[in-house]
Amino acid sequence: KNEVEQSPQNLTAQEGEFITINCSYSVGISALHWLQQHPGGGIVSLFMLSSGKKKHGRLIATINIQEKHSSLHITASHPRDSAVYICAVRSQGAQKLVFGQGTRLTINP
Amino acid sequence: DAGITQSPRYKITETGRQVTLMCHQTWSHSYMFWYRQDLGHGLRLIYYSAAADITDKGEVPDGYVVSRSKTENFPLTLESATRSQTSVYFCASSAEDRDYGYTFGSGTRLTVV
Numbered sequence: 001k002n003e004v005e006q007s008p009q010n011l012t013a014q015e016g017e018f019i020t021i022n023c024s025y026s027v028g029i030s031a032l033h034w035l036q037q038h039p040g041g042g043i044v045s046l047f048m049l050s051s052g053k054k055k056h057g058r059l060i061a062t063i064n065i066q067e068k069h070s071s072l073h074i075t076a077s078h079p080r081d082s083a084v085y086i087c088a089v090r091s092q093g094a095q096k097l098v099f100g101q102g103t104r105l106t107i108n109p
Numbered sequence: 110d111a112g113i114t115q116s117p118r119y120k121i122t123e124t125g126r127q128v129t130l131m132c133h134q135t136w137s138h139s140y141m142f143w144y145r146q147d148l149g150h151g152l153r154l155i156y157y158s159a160a161a162d163i164t165d166k167g168e169v170p171d172g173y174v175v176s177r178s179k180t181e182n183f184p185l186t187l188e189s190a191t192r193s194q195t196s197v198y199f200c201a202s203s204a205e206d207r208d209y210g211y212t213f214g215s216g217t218r219l220t221v222v
Contacts, residue, residue, distance in 0.1 A: 097154075
């Protein structure tokens with residue numbers, strides 16, 4: 001079993017829908033990252049969380065440390081949100097990241 | 110420009126050749142990382158460095174060599190390229206402050222023929 005599990009692996013939705021991507025992890029962490037990668041593109045850091053909730057525009061990220069679970073929400077989804085979203089955790093006492101397998105999101109117009 | 114720069118963006122090389130991928134960052138971040146990204150495997154850590162002259166192996170170090178003589182540079186060398194090393198390679202950096210996030214380079218797409 002991977003240390004970081006994401007669900008779903010693939011998600012297709014219509015423009016305007018509310019999107020939720022989930023991430024569960026099995027180790028103690030000091031921080032959790034949500035990353036975005038467009039097709040053929042680089043990797044962009046969206047959020048870094050160690051507790052609670054963060055919001056940036058239409059994106060919201062939450063984390064529950066006790067349950068070892070995080071969610072990334074996209075409100076009013078748009079075709080430009082189509083990308084792979086990757087959850088990554090930094091274990092306690094470490095600086096390197098452990099990555100989930102990614103969620104491929106497709107938003108149709 | 111400030112940031113983290115990888116070069117080249119694309120590279121085709123032959124089996125057995127040595128190839129070096131470059132990574133340069135302008136923030137003086139302590140930590141630098143090399144990852145490879147493959148379908149079905151996601152991102153996997155090859156090597157990382159906590160400071161100049163300090164490097165350590167990641168998950169998949171075999172066939173790779175790194176060096177870090179200066180804080181800003183972290184080259185990755187494939188000593189004798191193999192087809193299994195065909196991949197997209199990402200360099201990343203992070204400050205020592207644990208509240209600081211990661212920044213990734215744009216990636217190098219390497220094809221070994």
